[in-house]
Amino acid sequence: MEFQNKIRKFILENYLFSEDESLLKNNDSFLETGLIDSTGILEVITFIQDELSITVEDDEMIPENLDSVDNVVSYVSKKLA
Amino acid sequence: MSQKNSLKNINSIVDIVVDKFNIYSDKVAIRHHDIDYTYSDLHKAANCVATYLVSNGLKVNDRVSLIMANSFEYISIYYGILLSGGVVVPLNTAAKYNDLLSWIKHSDSKWVFSDAKNKEVNHLIPKLYKEVEFIILGDFNRISHDEKNIINYKNIQKDDYTKIKISGNDLASIIYTSGTTGQPKGVTITHINLLTNMLSILECLPIEDTDCCLNVLPFYYSYGNSILHTHMMSGATILLENSLLYPHTILKKIEDEKISSFSGVPSTFALLLNRTTFADYNLSSLRYITQAGGAMLPKHINELKECLPHVELIIMYGQTEATARLAYLPYSKLGVKISSAGKAISGVVLEIRDNLGNKLGSGEIGEIYAYGTNIMKGYWKDEILTSSTIIDDWLKTGDLATMDEEGYIYIVGRKTEMIKSGAHRISPLDIEESILHCEGVAEVAIIGLDDEILGQIIKAFIVQKPGSNIGIRDVQRHCKEHLAIYKIPKIIEFIDKLPTTASGKLKRFELRDIH
Numbered sequence: 001m002e003f004q005n006k007i008r009k010f011i012l013e014n015y016l017f018s019e020d021e022s023l024l025k026n027n028d029s030f031l032e033t034g035l036i037d038s039t040g041i042l043e044v045i046t047f048i049q050d051e052l053s054i055t056v057e058d059d060e061m062i063p064e065n066l067d068s069v070d071n072v073v074s075y076v077s078k079k080l081a
Numbered sequence: 082m083s084q085k086n087s088l089k090n091i092n093s094i095v096d097i098v099v100d101k102f103n104i105y106s107d108k109v110a111i112r113h114h115d116i117d118y119t120y121s122d123l124h125k126a127a128n129c130v131a132t133y134l135v136s137n138g139l140k141v142n143d144r145v146s147l148i149m150a151n152s153f154e155y156i157s158i159y160y161g162i163l164l165s166g167g168v169v170v171p172l173n174t175a176a177k178y179n180d181l182l183s184w185i186k187h188s189d190s191k192w193v194f195s196d197a198k199n200k201e202v203n204h205l206i207p208k209l210y211k212e213v214e215f216i217i218l219g220d221f222n223r224i225s226h227d228e229k230n231i232i233n234y235k236n237i238q239k240d241d242y243t244k245i246k247i248s249g250n251d252l253a254s255i256i257y258t259s260g261t262t263g264q265p266k267g268v269t270i271t272h273i274n275l276l277t278n279m280l281s282i283l284e285c286l287p288i289e290d291t292d293c294c295l296n297v298l299p300f301y302y303s304y305g306n307s308i309l310h311t312h313m314m315s316g317a318t319i320l321l322e323n324s325l326l327y328p329h330t331i332l333k334k335i336e337d338e339k340i341s342s343f344s345g346v347p348s349t350f351a352l353l354l355n356r357t358t359f360a361d362y363n364l365s366s367l368r369y370i371t372q373a374g375g376a377m378l379p380k381h382i383n384e385l386k387e388c389l390p391h392v393e394l395i396i397m398y399g400q401t402e403a404t405a406r407l408a409y410l411p412y413s414k415l416g417v418k419i420s421s422a423g424k425a426i427s428g429v430v431l432e433i434r435d436n437l438g439n440k441l442g443s444g445e446i447g448e449i450y451a452y453g454t455n456i457m458k459g460y461w462k463d464e465i466l467t468s469s470t471i472i473d474d475w476l477k478t479g480d481l482a483t484m485d486e487e488g489y490i491y492i493v494g495r496k497t498e499m500i501k502s503g504a505h506r507i508s509p510l511d512i513e514e515s516i517l518h519c520e521g522v523a524e525v526a527i528i529g530l531d532d533e534i535l536g537q538i539i540k541a542f543i544v545q546k547p548g549s550n551i552g553i554r555d556v557q558r559h560c561k562e563h564l565a566i567y568k569i570p571k572i573i574e575f576i577d578k579l580p581t582t583a584s585g586k587l588k589r590f591e592l593r594d595i596h
Contacts, residue, residue, distance in 0.1 A: 017558035031324050032198070034175065037566055038325050038352055038503075039534065058358060063327050 003051065004073045010047050011069065015040060026069040041066065048072065054079055092249040093272040094279055095163045097314045099124070105290065105316040111153045112293075112338070113321040118153045120316070123160070126153070128242040130161025134192065137214070141166035141245065142252055144188045148172050148181060148195040148202065151300050151321050154218050154234065156309065158194050159300070163272075166245040167192075168252040170267075171301035175565035178204045184257045185209060187265040188461065192216060194234070197223040206231065249273035255461050256303060258401050259499060259508040267461030268401045278404035278455035279310045281426045285409045286395065287369060288342070290316035295340040297322050297331065297349060302504060304373050307405035308344050328352050332362040339366035346374030348503040350381055351534045359388035369393035373406070375501050375536055376492060379420060386415075398422035398490070402476055404455040407431065408490060424488040429453035433484045438472065443486045446493055449478040498589060500529035502537045505567045509589075512560075512568050516541060519559040521549035526579050527570065528592050541570035542592055544578055 008024060015035050016023050030036040036044065044066065045056045054076070056065075065075035091097060102124035111118040134145065145167045149155045162169045170188045172181055178201045185193060185205070190213060195202045197219035206215055210230045217224050218234040253275045255267040288294075294312050296319050298305035312319050320338055322331060331353065334340065345353075350372060353359075370385070370392055377396070385394055394415060399406035408431065410423035425431045432440050433447040441447040456476045459467030470477055482492045500507040509527035516525040524544040529537035545551060553573045560569040580591040 013554075015561075017554055017561050031326050034566055036326070038328075038348075039538075039571075041326050042356075058356065059329060059361070061327055061329055061356065063330065066327070 003076060004069065006051060007044075007047070007069055007072055010044070011035070014043065024069070026073075028069070029063075029067050031063060031067055044072070048076060052076060052080065091276065093163065093247050093253065094276050094310055094314060095160060095247075097276075098160060098310070099164075101313060101316045102127075108290075108316065109318045110313065111156060111319055111321065113151075113153055116153075123153070123157055123313075125240055126157035127160035127164055128240040129237050130158050131164035131245075132239050132241045133237045134162065134165040134167055135245065136239075136241070137192075139165050139167050139191070141247065142168055144168045144170050144190040144255065145192045145194065146170040146172055146185050146188060146190040147301070148174060148193060148199050149218065150174050150196060151296065151305070151323050152218075153321075155300060156313075159309075160313075163247075163253060164242065164245065166247055166251065169254045171254070171256065171306070173257070173301055173565065174199060174299070175567060177201060177563055177565055179563065180565070181205060182208060183265050184267070185213065188255050188257075188267060194218065197221060247272055249276070250458075252458070254306075256301070256306075256401050259506050259511060264463070265461075266463070266466070269458040269461050270404050271458050274404045274455050274457060275310070277428055277453070278406060279307065279314060281428045281455065282307055282311050282397075282406050282409075283314065284427050285397075285406075285411075286311065286371065287393070288312060288315045288317055292317040292341045292368075293320060293338060294318070294342040294344070295320045295322060295331070295334055295338070296344065297325055298344060298346070298504060299323075303399065303401040303405040304344070304346070304504070307399075325349060325352055328356045332357050332359065332364065335364055335367060336362045341366055341368045342370065343367065344371040344373075346504045347372065347377040347381065348535045350377060350385060354381055354384050354388070355534060364389060365391065367392050369395060369412070371395045371397055373397040373399060374504055376420065376422065378533070382415070396421075396423055398492070400451075400476075400478055400480075402457045402470065402478070403429070403451055403453070404457065407449075407451050407453075407455075407478075410489070414489070418485075418489045420491055421485075421489040422482070422492050423490065425451075425453075429455065431484070431488070431490060432475075433482060433490070441484075444483055446481055446483050448496060449480045449482050449490060449492075451476045451478055500527070500537050500539060502529065502532075502535045502539060502567060507539065507568055512539065512541070512564060512570065515563045515568075516543065516556060516560065518563070519551070519556055521546055521551035521555070523547075523549075524579050526587055526589065526592055528589055530572070530593075538572070539568070539570040540572040540574065542579060542595075543573060543575050545575060 102120045106121035109117045110120045110123045145162045192214050194216045214230045216232045221233045253272045254270045393412040396410040398408040408423040430452040432450045435447050452475045479496045481494045482490045484490050512527045513525050523546040526542045532538040580588040
C-alpha cells in the first residue's frame with residue numbers, strides 16, 4: 001500500500017501536475033489515456049528501480065507489468081515476493 | 082508496360098483500392114487487437130460510410146474531419162469519405178480543444194468522426210453541434226448526446242453506394258501541420274497528388290501482396306498515411322500497433338506475426354535500439370524497413386545494419402506539402418551515399434537553389450525546391466502563404482541541403498525554427514502562445530535541444546511578471562491542460578530576461594548557448 005501511494009504521487013506530480021487524487025484511477029491505462037509518453041515510461045521505470053532497489057529487466061517492460069498503477073503494484077509485489 | 086501507363090483512366094487511389102477490395106476480398110487487410118478484417122469487410126464498411134454521407138447531403142469537395150486513432154474503422158471511414166467525393170481532414174488525436182476547434186472551423190467540416198474516448202470531444206460538441214454532425218465511435222455513453230447532431234457510428238450500416246464521379250483535381254485531403262504564424266496551416270492534397278505519389282512510392286519499395294506490415298505511425302501524418310495507401314493498393318496486410326510505449330511488444334509482434342516490413346521515424350529506431358535486444362527475437366521474417374521523418378544518426382543506421390543483416394533499410398525523405406515522399410535512398414546505396422536522404426523518386430524533380438531562386442551546382446548549400454504532380458494544391462484558404470511557398474509550380478521545402486553530381490541530396494538543416502521531436506514537427510510559437518496565457522508569465526521562449534532518442538526535446542525559458550511567484554509545476558499544469566502531450570516542455574528554466582536584438586527580436590540561438 002505504501003508503494004502504491006508513492007507511485008500514485010509520482011504519476012500525479014509528474015504527468016498530471018496535480019495533487020488531486022481523483023484525477024488518477026488505479027486501473028487507468030497509461031497507454032489508453034495518453035497520460036505517459038515513451039520517454040515518460042522510462043522515468044516510471046527509473047522511479048520503481050530507485051524506490052525499491054530492484055532492476056526492471058528489458059523483457060519485463062511490457063504493458064502487463066507497467067501500464068497502470070494496479071499493474072505496477074502487482075508486478076513489484078511479485079518481484080519482491 | 083509501366084504501372085502508370087496501365088492506369089491512364091484512373092483519377093484516384095480509391096479506384097485502385099476498390100479493385101483490391103474485390104480481388105483480395107477474403108484476404109486479411111487489417112489486423113488490430115487480434116481481430117482480422119478482410120478486404121471485403123473494409124469494402125463494405127467504406128461503402129456504408131459513403132452511403133451515409135451522400136444520403137445526408139455530402140457534395141464533392143465537402144470536408145469531413147476525423148479525430149481517431151489508427152483502427153480498422155479509421156481506414157473504413159477514410160476510404161468511405163473518398164468514395165463519397167468528400168475531403169478527409171485527419172486531425173492529430175493528441176491535440177487539445179483549441180487546436181481541434183480551430184481546424185474543424187477552418188476546414189468548414191460538416192461532419193466529424195471521433196473516438197468516444199477522446200476527452201476533447203465532449204468540449205467540442207456543445208460548441209459545434211449546430212453546424213457540425215458528430216459521428217461517435219466506441220462507447221456512445223461516454224458522450225453527452227442529447228443534441229440532435231450526435232450519431233452513433235454503429236448505426237451506419239446501410240450499403241447502397243453508387244459510384245461518385247471524382248476528378249483528379251478534386252481535393253482528397255487537408256492535412257493540418259504546424260505553422261510559423263500561429264494560423265491554421267492546412268495542406269490541400271488532390272486526388273491526383275495522392276495517386277501519383279503513392280504510385281511513385283510503390284516503384285521504390287518492394288511491397289508484395291504477401292507482405293504483412295507492422296504499422297506504429299499515426300495515419301493522420303503523411304508518412305503513416307502513405308504506408309496505409311501503398312499497402313492497401315498492393316493487397317498486403319497491415320497490423321496496427323498504436324504505441325511505442327513498450328518497445329518489446331513491437332519486436333515480439335514482428336516475431337509472432339511473421340512481419341515482413343516495418344516503418345519508423347528516427348526516434349522509433351532509437352527507442353528499439355536503446356531499449357530492446359534484437360538478438361532475443363527471431364526477426365527472420367522481416368524483409369525491409371523504411372525510415373523517414375528526419376535524418377537518423379549514422380550510429381543508429383550502423384547498429385540496425387548489424388542487428389538486422391538480412392533486412393533492407395530504405396531511407397526516405399518527404400514533406401506533407403509533397404503529399405508524402407520526395408526522395409529515397411535505395412538499400413544498395415546506403416553504404417556509399419552515407420548520410421544522404423536519397424535522390425528524387427519517379428515523377429519528382431529536385432533542385433538546390435539560392436535565396437534568389439537560382440539553381441546551385443553540386444556541393445553548394447541551398448534550399449531544396451521540388452516539382453512534380455505530388456506537390457500540394459496550396460494551403461487551405463491562405464493564398465499569401467501558398468504564393469510564397471509554391472513559386473512557378475515549384476515547392477520551396479524550407480530544407481537546406483547539398484546535392485551531389487548523381488542527384489543525391491544531403492540535408493544540412495532547416496530555414497525555419499521548427500522543432501522535430503519524435504514523429505512530430507512542432508512550432509515554438511504554438512507553445513510560446515499557450516504559455517504566455519499562464520498567469521504570472523511575462524515572456525517565454527522555446528527552443529529544441531538535441532536528444533539521442535527523440536531527435537529534439539523542448540525547453541522553455543520563462544521570464545516572470547514582477548511580483549509573480551509561479552513555479553515549474555504551475556507552468557507544467559497549464560501546458561498539460563492546453564497543449565498536446567508532445568508539446569509540453571521537458572525542461573523549464575526561469576531567467577531574468579530573454580536575449581533580444583536591438584529591434585527587440587528574440588535571439589533564439591543565444592538561448593541555445595545559455596543552455
